[in-house]
Amino acid sequence: MSLTLNSGKSGARFRKKLIAQTVATSLAAASFTAFAAEQNEPEEDINDVIVVTAQKRVQNVMKVPVTVGSVSSDTIEESGSILLKDIDKFIPGFDFSEGSMTQAGVTIRGISSPNISVGQDPSSATFFDDVYMPRAAQNVLFSDMQRIEVLKGPQGTLFGKNAAMGVVNMIPNAPQEDFEGFVKGTFGTDNLVRIEGMINFELVEDVYVRANFLTNEQDGFIENVARPEWNEGTKIWDIGAENHDAARVAIKWQVSDRTDVTFSYDWDDLDQAPPMAIGLSPYAYDENPGDGVPGNFNPFPDKVENDLRNGQEGRDMTAYTLKVNHEFDQYWSMKLVSSYREWQTVNRGEEDGTADITRYLDTSNNEDSNIFYNELQFNYTGDKLSYVGGFTYSKEDVWQESEINVTTDTVARLVTQDLNGQVKQVVGGQVLSGLEQAGLLAMTGGDVDAAAAIYACNLQGAPDPTACIGQISFSDVVDQAYADSGLEMDHLWNADEWANVLSAFGMDASAGFVAATGDLTYDLAAQMFGEPRIFGPSFGGMFWSENFVNTGEFTSYGVYSDFDYQFTDKWNAFFGLRYTRDDKKFTWEITETEFAQERPGVTNILFPAVPMFGAEDSWNELTGRIGTGYQINDDHMVFASYATGYKAGGYDSLNISSAAQPFEPEEVNNLEIGYKGVLADSLRTTLAFYHTILDGRQRSVESKPPGQNQALPTVVNEDLELNGVEITLEWEIVDGMVFGAVTDYRETDQDSEAFYNAVGELIPAMTISGESSVNYTLTYDWMMDIGLGDTRLHIDYVFAENTRVFEVGQPAFVEDIPNYFDDRKDLNARISWASEDEDWELAIWGKNLLDNRYVEGSLGGRTADVLGTPYVTVNRGLEAGVEVKYGF
Numbered sequence: 060m061s062l063t064l065n066s067g068k069s070g071a072r073f074r075k076k077l078i079a080q081t082v083a084t085s086l087a088a089a090s091f092t093a094f095a096a097e098q099n100e101p102e103e104d105i106n107d108v109i110v111v112t113a114q115k116r117v118q119n120v121m122k123v124p125v126t127v128g129s130v131s132s133d134t135i136e137e138s139g140s141i142l143l144k145d146i147d148k149f150i151p152g153f154d155f156s157e158g159s160m161t162q163a164g165v166t167i168r169g170i171s172s173p174n175i176s177v178g179q180d181p182s183s184a185t186f187f188d189d190v191y192m193p194r195a196a197q198n199v200l201f202s203d204m205q206r207i208e209v210l211k212g213p214q215g216t217l218f219g220k221n222a223a224m225g226v227v228n229m230i231p232n233a234p235q236e237d238f239e240g241f242v243k244g245t246f247g248t249d250n251l252v253r254i255e256g257m258i259n260f261e262l263v264e265d266v267y268v269r270a271n272f273l274t275n276e277q278d279g280f281i282e283n284v285a286r287p288e289w290n291e292g293t294k295i296w297d298i299g300a301e302n303h304d305a306a307r308v309a310i311k312w313q314v315s316d317r318t319d320v321t322f323s324y325d326w327d328d329l330d331q332a333p334p335m336a337i338g339l340s341p342y343a344y345d346e347n348p349g350d351g352v353p354g355n356f357n358p359f360p361d362k363v364e365n366d367l368r369n370g371q372e373g374r375d376m377t378a379y380t381l382k383v384n385h386e387f388d389q390y391w392s393m394k395l396v397s398s399y400r401e402w403q404t405v406n407r408g409e410e411d412g413t414a415d416i417t418r419y420l421d422t423s424n425n426e427d428s429n430i431f432y433n434e435l436q437f438n439y440t441g442d443k444l445s446y447v448g449g450f451t452y453s454k455e456d457v458w459q460e461s462e463i464n465v466t467t468d469t470v471a472r473l474v475t476q477d478l479n480g481q482v483k484q485v486v487g488g489q490v491l492s493g494l495e496q497a498g499l500l501a502m503t504g505g506d507v508d509a510a511a512a513i514y515a516c517n518l519q520g521a522p523d524p525t526a527c528i529g530q531i532s533f534s535d536v537v538d539q540a541y542a543d544s545g546l547e548m549d550h551l552w553n554a555d556e557w558a559n560v561l562s563a564f565g566m567d568a569s570a571g572f573v574a575a576t577g578d579l580t581y582d583l584a585a586q587m588f589g590e591p592r593i594f595g596p597s598f599g600g601m602f603w604s605e606n607f608v609n610t611g612e613f614t615s616y617g618v619y620s621d622f623d624y625q626f627t628d629k630w631n632a633f634f635g636l637r638y639t640r641d642d643k644k645f646t647w648e649i650t651e652t653e654f655a656q657e658r659p660g661v662t663n664i665l666f667p668a669v670p671m672f673g674a675e676d677s678w679n680e681l682t683g684r685i686g687t688g689y690q691i692n693d694d695h696m697v698f699a700s701y702a703t704g705y706k707a708g709g710y711d712s713l714n715i716s717s718a719a720q721p722f723e724p725e726e727v728n729n730l731e732i733g734y735k736g737v738l739a740d741s742l743r744t745t746l747a748f749y750h751t752i753l754d755g756r757q758r759s760v761e762s763k764p765p766g767q768n769q770a771l772p773t774v775v776n777e778d779l780e781l782n783g784v785e786i787t788l789e790w791e792i793v794d795g796m797v798f799g800a801v802t803d804y805r806e807t808d809q810d811s812e813a814f815y816n817a818v819g820e821l822i823p824a825m826t827i828s829g830e831s832s833v834n835y836t837l838t839y840d841w842m843m844d845i846g847l848g849d850t851r852l853h854i855d856y857v858f859a860e861n862t863r864v865f866e867v868g869q870p871a872f873v874e875d876i877p878n879y880f881d882d883r884k885d886l887n888a889r890i891s892w893a894s895e896d897e898d899w900e901l902a903i904w905g906k907n908l909l910d911n912r913y914v915e916g917s918l919g920g921r922t923a924d925v926l927g928t929p930y931v932t933v934n935r936g937l938e939a940g941v942e943v944k945y946g947f
Contacts, residue, residue, distance in 0.1 A: 124688030128151065129209075176713065180220075203232050211749075212224070213225075217637075223704035223705055247941070281360060298335045324379055332371075336931075341354035343930075374403070392438045395434070398432045403426065411922045418922070420465050422464070425462065454614050459607075466601065476925075478551060607647065632686065649715075674718035680705040682702075695735075705724055714774070722774065742788060746784070848894045856884075900944040901941070903940075905940075919931060
């Protein structure tokens with residue numbers, strides 16, 4: 060199948076289909092709007108002020124000349140959202156991965172970043188309460204959140220650090236003067252129990268306290284029937300089990316009319332099932348053993364057998380933040396933000412999806428890191444000129460251990476594969492000797508392929524043996540001879556197979572002798588080959604670890620200034636610059652397996668041990684933006700901007716060669732034009748077109764190059780060119796009834812460098828043109844007055860096109876995975892009733908009401924080649940429940 064969509068009839072039809080979907084969605088909403096506008100006259104103007112701080116100024120979202128999406132606290136509550144992955148559907152061009160909590164990642168306009176290595180940074184920055192959040196800290200619970208803002212395109216001028224593709228800005232509610240609070244319980248399928256509470260009060264005069272908490276627990280949805288002996292006394296998690304708690308306390312002191320000081324403490328505790336691994340192989344748990352098909356090839360089974368030792372995804376995180384706001388006069392003000400955040404994570408996950416002890420492999424990403432972030436900002440607001448400028452400084456210290464754990468039984472299997480190769484070489488030598496003795500090599504002038512072809516044709520009784528020349532090679536003959544020899548071993552601890560191989564190497568030993576003498580023949584073979592990694596079954600059931608250990612010290616400085624000048628009542632222009640410098644020190648170490656203490660002389664089998672060494676480098680960049688907005692009238696504006704973005708260079712924690720060749724920064728140039736307005740007094744509209752050039756994009760792939768026994772996440776570089784359109788529509792049909800639609804369409808041209816995929820295939824450098832995708836979300840909100848309070852109905856429908864067909868370097872077997880290339884179609888709903896005094900609220904909700912099942916993320920192919928055990932992750936399916944809230 061061609062990946063080039065801008066040539067050929069099939070590509071043209073595919074592109075037209077995608078464009079048609081996008082345009083149809085927009086036109087349908089617009090047509091529906093025009094019809095209803097004639098039938099219903101809204102009582103209120105939909106263009107109420109929606110406050111955002113996208114430009115680090117408090118502004119109406121419809122007056123801001125940049126592309127920004129905002130999700131309010133009402134939308135968060137009505138959709139039952141508690142994480143970024145729950146609200147991405149409401150913002151076009153924004154996606155938050157639904158995989159691991161501690162390795163999740165932001166994707167803006169199709170661009171994400173590697174999220175495993177601590178030596179790298181994301182392409183899109185995440186902020187919480189004005190503080191930058193590094194990789195493993197981004198995925199926090201929404202507890203008492205005021206709103207979420209997502210800014211698309213480079214935001215390096217105002218937000219700086221790693222905002223090359225955009226910014227996610229989470230804004231919690233601040234302490235205030237009025238007393239208020241609530242307690243809420245949510246209960247649902249798979250024993251979901253979610254309890255949330257908040258209280259706000261005045262502690263003493265001019266000192267206000269706001270405290271909240273959220274606890275979320277839910278059982279898994281696929282039973283794990285594994286009961287390995289090494290997990291006795293530890294928890295066996297069912298697939299998808301969740302357990303996450305968070306709390307926050309903020310104290311605000313209103314020092315004077317012009318000055319306030321806020322101190323907050325955030326706590327986050329995650330302790331849940333590891334990332335799922337549904338094995339798709341003959342070695343996975345077989346739910347139907349009588350069907351003649353061994354193992355499991357169904358990505359949606361009821362049971363799995365994952366023998367993961369001490370499996371867990373956990374994070375213990377705390378943060379302390381100080382914020383000071385001061386107004387000097389009616390024009391000048393300042394804000395100081397200083398925060399210290401620390402976290403420890405563990406992410407020990409299954410990598411084989413089986414309970415086969417000879418195919419066991421797990422990995423664990425353990426991190427102990429902290430960041431000290433500071434920003435001093437000055438604001439000026441005059442009659443014509445507005446200014447924002449300041450300084451940022453951050454210091455991040457990281458420690459990461461990437462464990463790779465196998466059993467000794469698995470090591471013996473890997474040694475078996477090496478020995479099979481050596482035995483095959485012996486067979487090849489015998490074949491070569493036979494060709495020489497038969498005079499075939501002399502006949503063909505030393506052409507081994509031709510000699511082997513003649514030999515094979517002679518065996519087949521062909522009348523003209525030379526007719527096979529060019530059709531049969533020497534390697535074909537060797538493969539056949541090796542298969543006929545019966546010397547290929549599945550596992551060297553199989554006594555019959557091992558005895559055959561010993562005989563091939565001149566050691567006369569029967570299967571009975573092998574079994575009776577225990578490790579003796581293995582020890583003799585280890586001495587013969589000089590390879591201590593040949594060992595006997597008495598070492599079975601032990602663990603073998605090879606770990607990458609990294610440390611880093613990252614320092615970042617920034618200074619920025621941004622000017623916004625109002626030339627007339629309708630026309631303004633803005634201009635900004637930022638200078639950023641990043642200094643990084645990084646170290647690598649690959650530890651020697653501890654099994655060497657049990658078997659002296661043993662060395663690593665997956666990666667050679669490397670003593671600690673380090674590297675350091677610095678990167679700096681000047682980024683900026685320039686743009687203008689024109690307010691046609693109170694209801695309509697147009698805008699245009701050009702911005703550049705920068706993501707710091709860095710190091711790959713799992714690739715020591717990056718010490719000599721660190722990653723260059725990602726550089727982004729973005730041109731954008733757009734429209735914001737209210738049509739027919741009832742339809743709020745945002746339309747944006749963008750053209751983005753991204754040089755040096757760092758993409759993580761599972762890679763297994765020659766000489767490496769195990770696939771690992773590896774970064775490859777790409778150059779991308781993006782062209783897209785984003786549309787947001789919100790139509791107030793009548794007072795209290797709102798229909799919404801968001802959609803985005805994007806085309807991508809990609810130049811990728813060569814790399815080896817997860818099964819060791821060389822994927823050449825290539826250019827892919829016209830890669831495209833379309834997504835949309837339709838929402839419906841209706842507030843009804845039934846006389847005994849207010850009733851609210853929320854419905855949203857999500858369509859997300861599956862773009863896996865465009866992923867370069869996928870193994871061929873993904874074509875056989877059910878639902879792997881399905882588009883996403885989700886229907887969600889919530890209906891609630893609130894008493895007239897708003898003290899009580901009751902709700903019924905449902906998610907994925909169509910009960911559609913999807914393969915999430917990318918294929919887990921880390922063990923696909925060497926152990927034959929690929930796996931996938933999947934969604935939960937239909938969920939439903941009730942909610943009770945009491946406010947005071």
